[in-house]
Amino acid sequence: MTESPADRSNSRSGNRRTPPARNGRGESPVTRETVLKAALEIVDRDGVESLSMRRLAEAVGRDPMVIYRHVANKAAVLDGIAEIIFAQLAVDPSAPDWATELRSVANDFRRLALAHPRVVPLLVTRPLATPLGLRSPAVIRPLEDILALLTGAGFAGADALHIYRMVFGFLYGHVLNELQEMVERAEETDEVLRLGLHRLPIGQFPLIRELAPVLASYDGASELERGLDILLTGLAATIPRHG
Template sequence: MTEQAAAPRRTPLSRERVLHAAVALADDGGSESLSMRKLAQELGVVPMALYKHVANKEELLDGMVDVVVGEIDPPVRGADWKPAVRQRILSARRALLRHPWASQVIESRTTPTPAGLAYLNSMIGMFREGGLSVGLTHHVMHAMGSRILGFSQELYVGSPAVDPQVQEAMARELAGRFPYVAEIAMAAAHVEDSVVGSGCDDQFEFEFALDLLLDGIEALHRRGWTPVTARA
């Protein structure tokens, strides 16, 4: 008598499995297209099974942010604060570029996620352990803004991707009305799929601004800068 082959065991559903599946779906179609029903289909379960691990889509998005933040390299121990901060922020940028939907979701969160708080705490610690004062570090975090998490909201001055003849006519009109804007818009080399704007190299612009900030922070630190007491 031939024994019946045992059916393969299904991988148990867990919060980690749910979150990683959601991240993969968002990578394919964006966070807007993600739904609990679609996620359940991907995992081969009924939608109600998901609610044992995430209460709703907002909690799901929080968890997805934590997955992405968890991909950022840990701090480099024993290194000078400036190159260490730079390296870690560029690691954060690589993580955000792997998951293009993540920056928008991070900005939509009303409260920081646990992994997000841990990351910010460690970044603040890198400045403080590097010798920066509490006051300077406070202002540094404001100045760095979203760049500390690997992305930035840029001022758009580029030209839209349109027919070259139409673009040339638009450039002439722009130059007549707003000559300095036109000068900047036409100066950059063309790069496709830029989040800053057509004609801008995202990575170069990000690193340029990051280095500018870090150089300025270092200069203030060397000068022993302290915040000016607010006038009454």
């Protein structure tokens, strides 16, 4: 079969991505979703500090003024990135077992955090930097659904809010801790050397040096489950339910 010019062109293009649909002026349509997705890709790849409106405009292939039609400023972009991640966090407010559902939500949040480690600081700080009523519905939806889950399980509204704050306070701390770089020299077999603990004065930190094997073998999934066991058991035992 004779290869057509189009076939030869496709063959030369290799694995190049198919260009997106374009509007009547030959330009790809730009939406808020397009802008935020490009911003997330930049942060995932290079970190929050590498994100700028100019670089975002270059990633979208537009003049910066086009970007400003969809997001007011960089702060709005950062809020939007957090919104994308929180929109993937599903809570079933009608789940029959509140503790099991919160455990599932916690594990889902950890999964999202590990998939987007450079976004985690935004997930922890951006919602807190915005008044509750000004946050995106996607960001406050987990709060509403968890409150519905807990009040449906018999907790008073104020107690439900307390449980939410306790669980997410623990969860934020856990993912930040898990994502910290703990190993200095991965090729070392001695845990003290791997963690760089040989730099510490021997006589001043004996317990930390003693726990070097435990520190070096940190298991985020197991640590999360153990923390949830303690937290959820304690909450169930100390906060009364009605009905």
